[in-house]
Amino acid sequence: MPGLRRGMKLTFEADVDGQPKPVQMRFGNETDLAELRRWRSPTLLCANPHVRDALEYARLASKRWAYYHRNGETATSLPQLRAAIQHHPRAEVAFMLIARAAWQPDPKLLGLAYCRRSWCHRLIVDFVAVHPHVVGRLRENIRGMGTGLFNGLIQIADGLGIKMIWGEASANSAPFYEKILGAEVVFDQFHIQGETMAHCRRELARIHQPQP
Numbered sequence: 001m002p003g004l005r006r007g008m009k010l011t012f013e014a015d016v017d018g019q020p021k022p023v024q025m026r027f028g029n030e031t032d033l034a035e036l037r038r039w040r041s042p043t044l045l046c047a048n049p050h051v052r053d054a055l056e057y058a059r060l061a062s063k064r065w066a067y068y069h070r071n072g073e074t075a076t077s078l079p080q081l082r083a084a085i086q087h088h089p090r091a092e093v094a095f096m097l098i099a100r101a102a103w104q105p106d107p108k109l110l111g112l113a114y115c116r117r118s119w120c121h122r123l124i125v126d127f128v129a130v131h132p133h134v135v136g137r138l139r140e141n142i143r144g145m146g147t148g149l150f151n152g153l154i155q156i157a158d159g160l161g162i163k164m165i166w167g168e169a170s171a172n173s174a175p176f177y178e179k180i181l182g183a184e185v186v187f188d189q190f191h192i193q194g195e196t197m198a199h200c201r202r203e204l205a206r207i208h209q210p211q212p
Contacts, residue, residue, distance in 0.1 A: 006028040010155060011102070012148035017141050021103040025152045028065070028083035028096030028112065029076045035109050036062050041132035049172050050135045057129040061096065064126065078156065081117065084161070090119040093105040097152050099145060110134055111145040115152060123157050125167030147180050151204045153198070184201075 010025035028036075039058050041051050068074045075081035075095045084093045094116045100107035110133070112204050129147045151201040157165055169177050177186040182199045192200060 008210075010152045012144070012151055014101075014145055014148060015141075015143040016103070021101070023099050023110070023145070024102040024107070025099045025149070025150055027076050027078065027081075028098040030069070032096065032098050032109060032112075033062050033065060036112065039131060041136065043160045048136055051060075051132045053137050053170065053172055054132045057114075057127040058112070061112060061127040061129060065094060065096055065114060078159065082160065085117065085121075089121075091117075092119055093117045097149060097156070099149055099152075109147055111141070113149045114147055115153065117160070117162070121160075121162055123153060123162050123165040125153070125165060128167075128173070146176055147203075150180055150200065154192075154200045154204055158201075163193055163197070166190065166198075 012023050012025070013020040014023045015021075036058050039055060041055055060118055065074060073091070075084055075093050077106060081093055084091055096116070097113045097115065098109055099111040101110050103204065109131070109192065110161060111130040112128070113125060114135060116124045128149060134142045135141055136142070156167055157163075167190055169188055169190050171200060174186045174188075177183070177190045180200070180203070181190060181192065181196050183190075
């Protein structure tokens, strides 16, 4: 797969009530952070463990990003991340990849992946969260948000020459990682490298293959 071009927009299609709808991804900033902190869930969804995880991860991601941002250790665009790495090759830089519903007149923030580029040039995925209304299917039935976010991370990793993406898996998220990684079993950590990275690239190419 060719490297991610400067200024290239990351997009994918989500399944919305059985119809493909465009989702746009980009690096998050302070404006997105304010919206993320407003995520709420109706009481009827609070018993869903995936909804509880989404709210917790969103809060933790916003706090973590704000901490790194105060210290000047965040990137809000791919060129900015590239520049930070070039200036300090062993720097740890945090960023959020956010996904918005491009099919809506006022695109809502539907998902995020909070990550760090480590000092040894790997991507560490700390938190992945999808809006509780999406997880709980409160309104539209939206599928593919988590997979789309990870496909975006694969593109970013390829564009930066990063060979490994890793992170922690919870009991609730492990089945999701097994699915997107094509793995038989995932315990408390996942690693995307080598053949697993190649599998993800093939899935990315399949998803973006023009339909007849």
